[in-house]
Amino acid sequence: MTDYAQEQQDEIEAIQSIYPEEYEEISTDPTCFSVFVQTEDYEDDTDVGAACTLQFTYTPTYPDEVPLVEITNYENITDEDDVEELQQLLLQQAEENVGMVMVFTLVSALQDLLHERIEKKKEEEEQIRSRKKEQEEAAEMARFEGTRVNIETFMSWKQKFDEERRLQKEKKVDTTIKLGKLTGKELFMRDVTLNESDIQFLDDGEDEGVTIDESLFEDLDDLDIED
Known part of the structure; x- marks a missing residue:
């Protein structure tokens, strides 16, 4: 006969040793506790990384049945579709591990899912920035290229230029x-x-006459001038 209480106690001790700062006891009857899950790059009070709280409540026959699992306190995950998808994937992981203690497995799976969502968000933001940059570069090139010249545009320009x-x-x-x-x-x-x-x-000048000074020519005979 399976000693469910002992298996549950052993798992809790293991989880406390693996996540000493992330583990928090909520109640002992029923056994309920939470583990704070975060991505490696998570920074509190910033938009870097992502985190949430994974709450477990043991059923009397756990691990032969799925425990009650709830994801709360999302950090940097606001899309309702992402939240719903995380919950569905986590439930699927739990059902696949029925018969074995699964808290560590579910915490690790959720951590990987959060990382995937953050990387996807980064890629989308990078694509947006890239498209915006391409649009700005295209607009700048169009500004330098100006209007493409054909016969109609040239004649229109020449008419304005001549005017x-x-x-x-x-x-x-x-x-x-x-x-x-x-x-x-x-x-x-x-x-x-x-x-x-x-x-x-x-x-x-003709009406008034031209006056000639004849004395200027008196000494011409003394000059040695050839004929």
Whole structure:
């Protein structure tokens, strides 16, 4: 005949020695205790790692039947689907180990499951960061590439460019006029009367006569000038 009480007591002593800080006694009748389970990278009061409390209540014929198992106090596991999946997987592990003491097995299995969930969460976050980075890089490349050129876009650009050049030239001419800084050519083109100024000067010279100083030629005979 199986001595269930002795098997249960022996397992509790083993669990206390393996998890001295994580073990907590809740009651002796029925026998109920909890084990704090955490991932290796877990840090209290941070979002690093994950943890929870695994509570066991022995039935009178445990380990020949599944004990009452409850997962509480989740740390960094807020998704309800993850919580439900952990509970189902843990129950499956318990049923597979009926007939043997199983607290250590269930604690280890839960620890592995928590680790898997954390790694999955890290991968998802990394994928999100990677997609965001790719989108930012694509946007930056598009900014440098600008609009792809075809006949329609080129003609549209050239029309705008020519119009801007024309407006700039008109603005430059108007500014020059306002400042009174026309070039000689611009003055000539704008005032046609200027092309008669030299002729007027010559005509004025004929009317008044040209005075010649004859004394300048008196000593020409003394110069040795060849014919």
